[in-house]
Each structure stands twice: as C-alpha cells, then as structure tokens.
Amino acid sequence: MKDKKLGDGAHQAMLGGEKKPKVTTKETDRADEYEALQSFLRSISSTATLPPYVKGETFSSFRGVFNQCLITCAVLVLAAGAGHPIGFSAVALPQLMVENSSMKIDEEMGSWIASIHSAATPLGSMLSGPIMEAIGRRRTLQCTTLPLIIGWIVIATSVHNGVLLFGRVLCGFAVGVMAAPSQVYLGEIAEPRLRGLLIGTPFVAYSMGVLYVYALGGVFSWRHVALLSMVLPGLAFVALCFSPESPTWLARRGRFHDAMAAMARLRGDPDIAQRELHELVNAREKEKARGEHSIKFLATVTRAPVLKPLLLINLFNMLQILSGSYVVIFYAVGIFEESGGSLDPHVAANASALVRLCVTVIACILLLRLTRRGLVMISGVGTAVCTLSLAYILFQGKVEGLAPPVFILGYVAFNTLGFFLLPGLMIGELLPTKVRGLCGGYIFCLFNAVLFGFTKLFPIMKAKLGMAGVFGLFGASSSLATVVLFLLLPETKGKSLLQIEQYYQKPNILWVTRKKASNNQEV
Template sequence: MPSGKYGFSVLGTNEAKLGQKILIAECAEPKLRGFLIGVPFVSYAFGILLTYTLGVLLHWRAVAWCCNILPIASVFALYFAPESPVWLVRKGFLSRAERSLNWLRCDDIVAKRELQELMRRCENDNSAANANEDILKACAKSSVLKPLIILNLFHIMMILSGTYLIVFYAVDILSEFGTDVDSMTAAVYTAVVRLLFTISACFMLYYLNRRTLSILSGFGSGVSTTILAIFTYIRLGQPKSSVDTVVPAVCILCYIAANTNFMVMPGVMVGELLPAQIRGRVAGYVFTAFNFFFFIVAKVFPYVSQRLKSHGVFLMFGLASFGASLVMYLLLPETKGKSLGEIEDYFCEKNWLWMRRNKSDEKDVRKEKLLKV
C-alpha cells in the first residue's frame, strides 16, 4: 500500500491547505460559507479514492507522479480567483476590495454595503490593537484564546476518535475481522464510502446548524464504535461465523457515516472562528499543532492497538467521539448564517459557555437584518 498512503498524502494535503479554507471563508456569503469550505474535503476524499485505485493498477512511483497533476492545475486555477476582500481592506487596497466584492456578489449595492462594514471593522481593530502585535500577546486576548481552545480541543478529540486513523489503517483494522477481500480492494471500498459521505457532509453543512451536526456526528460515532467494542470483546475466543463479518461491517459503515462530518469541521472552524486580525497568522500554528499531534498518534497507534486489542481501540474511538460532542455542546457557538463580524463579536463577550451567551444581542442582530431586507 505505499502508493496509496504516500500518494494520498501528496494530493490530499495539497487540496486541504489552510489558506484555501481562509480564502473561501473570507470570500463566501454566510449562507454558502460552510458548504463551500466543505467542498475541498470532497477533493481530499476523492484524492484518497483516486490514489488507492491507481495503486491497484500502477506502480507506486507512477502514482506519485500522477499526483502532481492536480496540484499544478490548482495553481493555474487560483491565479484567476479574486483576492480576499477582507485581506485587501486590511492592507488598504480599497478599490481592489470593491472590485473583488463586485465580482463575488454580482450586486453593486450588496458589495458596497459589505465593503463599508469591512472598513468599519478594520478601523475598530486598528484603533484597538497594533497590526504588528506580538503573536503571543494577541493569542492571550479572550477573543483569540477562546476559539483557539475550542479548535485545539476538537482537534485532539477528532484525532483520537479515529477520523484519520481509519484512513491510514483501514486495511489493518478490517483484516482483524477475517474478511476475505484483499487489502487493495478493501482500501478502495473504504475510500468510496468516505467520498460519498463527505459529499453528503457538505450538503448537511448547508442545511443543518454547525452545533447540531457536530454533536450528532460525535454521538453517532461514539455509539457505533462502543457497540463494536462490546461486540468484539464478547466474541473473543469464539468460533468465527458470518455474524463476525456482518456486525463489524455495519458498525464501521455507521461510524464512517457519522465521523466523516468531523473531517470537514476543522476547516469550517478555522475559517469562521478565528478573528480576521489574526486569522492568517494563527491558522498556521493551529494546523501545525494538528499535524504534529496526528503524526505522533499515527506513529504510536500500531503499538497501542497491540496493547488494547481491537475492542480497546474502538472503545477509545467511542470515548473520544463522546468527548468531542461534549466539547461542541458546551463551547462551540452557532455560526451558520452569521457574518464573520458577528462571530468575532460573540468571542469578545465574557462568557465561555454557549448557553451563557448574551441572547439579547442575537435579537438585535435579527432586527437589523430584517430592516436591511
């Protein structure tokens, strides 16, 4: 499987660049923002499927060369994309920002209104803080510290829930259940399932609230993996039967269906939760910490799985999934349909728990939106 693992890393990592999430978040309208941020993860899942499929047909070196095609094509595509209006306003390029908004919104009135709001917020931010402020001092502010804690807690829980471990070790995990399918074919099957559910996750981001989607995803992942842990523990030492294949297959399918939503949430959260003044600088640290922690967990996982056995591993996935749901329930604000400015205003409040938010502000925002309409 070297072709699949290395090829998918080259293609998938490029498609999931943090700059892409920030650009989409700053360019998209609030109602489409979550859906559009989720689309790159469809490319990520497609990259997994493509490289696994090519790995069945070609030598891994040929697959590695093929994986250079889409990254090169994306460079040319991004050349014609407009620059982020938020970034342009913060750098003082107001005429370019107006042209970018006109191109994105296709409505001069809406573009001018949004430009005025961006200019107002930029002036307030500049009067409150220095643009070249030390990164540590900036992160110590509650408006930055709160989303950072939410992001990092979710990243830890997501990794421990097996979101990416299943991708890397799918064949090893499936082989423990005595499936007759060869490793290459099994990898392709899991990639197909992941792609289909990633596409569905994008549409759920459009129709469902962020909190609802995150909490239900963690709960569904936790229930399916906990059932699988109990089943594998009970079946230890028992003679193999068809039940030992059917039950794990159903549980893993349910797990992938629920947990795939976790894969798209980090990009959405980075694009929506971090304040504009620090978003570009802090996002790099967030994803660096995420990749560093995942690297450690991925390397340690084979040794941990030997100690915990399959039932212990799935129990760990289940507990982490429930933990992620709890974190999202307590801390994650609802961002669907809200502008990035409204989200920043929420984190400037004194409360940490979502249930203790200032609900009167939400009513005022709704009234303002109705008046604009």
C-alpha cells in the same frame, strides 16, 4: 465613555471628516495608507445611504454566486491533490511488503512511510501563517503545488527507502502549507449563506483524492500511482491564476481599490460589494481606534475573543485525532484485515473511501439546511455508538460475517458527517480576521504534530490494546468530543464573520449562557 469617543473618532475617519495628518519621514507609510483609505471612501461615498446588513447576511447576484463556486472549484482541485499523499500509504505498504518487491520493507519502515507525511506537515503549517499574511492566500496556495509535484517525482523514481521517505516529507510539507490558506481563503470569499457549503467542499475533494489513489492502487503499481498523482496539482496552479485574492486580506493591507474589484467580482453587484467592504473597512478602523491593530501577535492571542475559539479548536482537534479519523485512512487495509469479517480488506478499504466521499457531499448539502451544532451532534453520537459497539463485539473474540466491516463503515460515515469537516469550518468562521491567517497555520501545525505521533505509535498501540481496545479508545474520544462541542461550540449558520467575532467579545464561555451574557452586556 472612552470607548464611545474612540468609536466616534473611527466613524469620523471613515467619513473623511478628520484632516489629513501631517506627514513626517517616519509616518510616510501611514500617510500613504491614510490617503488610500480616503480615496477609497470618496469613491464609494454612496454606501452611506445603503441599508445595513439584515442578520449579517449578504446575498450575491447569480453572477456572484457563480464566481464564488468557480473559484472554489480551483481550490477543490488542489484539495483533491492534497488527499493523494494521505491515501498513498494504504496502497503502497501492502505492495512494498510482499516478498518480490524491489524495495521490500518491514513493519517498522512501513510505520515510518505512513507517518512521516504527518511529521513534515507541521513545519509547512507553521510557515503557512506568515506566508499567507505576507503574499496573500491565493499565491500561497499556488506556491504549494511546486513541492507537491517534486515530492511525487522523488517517490516515483526512488530506489531506496530513504529517498522514498524524503519524497513523503516533501508532499507532507506541501499539504501542511496549503491546509490553512485553503480554509481561510474560502471563508473570506464566501457570503454567509454559502460559507458552510464552500468551506466544506474541499473535504469532498480531499475524500475524492483518497478514493482516487485507492482505486489506482488496485490497478497500478505504487510508482505509477505516484506519477499520476502529479496531474491535479498542476491543474490547480493554472486554475488559481484566474482567481482573485481575498478582499479581506487586500483591505487589511491597505489595497482598498483592489479589494473593491475582488469583492465586486465575488458578489456580482457593485452596491452589495461596496456595502460589505465598507463594513469591513469600518471594523478595521474601529479596531485601530481602540489601539488593537498594533498589538503584537502573542498579546493578541491571549485576549479572550481570540483565546476562547483558539482553545476550542485545538481541544477538538486533539480529540478528533484520538477518535481515529485519519488513522483509519493511513492504515485502512490493515484495520479491516485485523478486525475480521468476511469482506475482503482491499474491497472494504475502497468502500470506506467511497463512503467518505458520498457522506462528505451529503454533509455539505446538509450544511445549507441544518445548523452546525445539530450536524455535529449527530456525527458525534453516531461515531461513538459505532465504535463502542464494534469494540464490544471484538472484545468477545474474533468475529466472522459482515458485522465488523459494517460497523467500521458506519463509523467512517458518521465521523465524516460532522467531525471530519468541523476543523476547517471552525478555522474559517470562529477565528477573528486579524489573526485568522497566523492562527490557522499554528493550529494545523499542532494538529499534524500530534497526528504524526499518534500515527507512528498506532502499530504499538494496536499490539498492546488489540483492535477491541483501539476502537474503545476511538469511542471514548468521540464521546468526549461530543460533550465538549455541545457545551462550547457556538452556532454560526447564517452569521457574518463580524457577528461571530462580536459573540466572542462577550463574557460568555458556554453556548447555553449566551443569552444571559448578552443581556448583561446590554445592561
């Protein structure tokens, strides 16, 4: 009964039925926000007659879809620039280790050059949450281009290993800051039917950025590669100047008219934009009426609707790292070389980047057709089969022929199909609106901290276990990740962000118990 009264109160506030509260000195900000809300609601009062959502979906006009894709392209340019530092170590290390190199390094320094990027990324990820909540998603993405460009300049002009490492730190910091805002931004501007595709496309650009660096490394020196890597971040900054801010962020900041302008541009139809924004503001007011709006961050993340998706995302991220998704990018040439086979390691590394790019494109298209869970299950099973099969072959002894590179390329393909895209999808879809920005930053912070440790220790692990043991670990982690996702991952295809939040507000934990939990809730 109490919840019903609170909900009714929020509904009356939405209709402007409550009288304006008396303003005191301490309540000036609250009164200003109240007045802005009432002004906004009066301007879209016609939304009271609009039909409700059908299965949580909003269909934009052709103009709206075009605008969403155009804005996504601006993020894609930046995402491709973020892929450059990841792939750079694979082309720079072989050049730096040759005898006539001007900055010759040993294997220990090489591991630092490969892993230091991931050591700096957690700091950027930790700061990205507060930054994007304070200045917005779009501005945060623009700010990341500056340290990224400076980092490449430092790398290209370095004359000492320490300077090179500092440049890698700057690039890693920039990539850490941009990781969460890009996924959150695309998740908040996209309509439900396009959200999976738009959130997945940055991984296409990311893979293209890695391939771009691999290709340049086969033609130019590592210094020239660093200089050419500055082009895309500069273009991204300019493109983002013409993009709107996230309507969700604007509405939660009380900037309702700005949110309406941004939503109208993204949906291409004022009526559709009004209805969606009205639902968003209504949910926000009900949240305030329940007293949840003012709960501190730590208390909020320990609540079940937030804690359940947060634990799932972090658990999968750890298993994904152990499955080798990123280590294969950092040490591509070396892994192909030590696994054996008749294919040239440099050619095989370029082939892996090309496979990753093509499969990412295919995965984004499949997200429009297949369910999230179906795509992830195919990815998990395929990844486990390829890695465990390769581990068995390598355990028999050194293998010639095409078997090792074919299995590695198959592993890259299946891993990219679902596992590679899933972290971004989960952050953009599973986290509640009020903590999406902050939690997204902290998730990437933990992810990159563990990734740094795993990347740094990879040479030691490889020496102790051998390549057979390494791929055995990849296979075991992939298998466990598949089981975890089968049990816990909800299906979000075609669901609005509000519907996904409501799923986690129910007492279900396993996906198979959702119907029983839903029936109990209704009773």
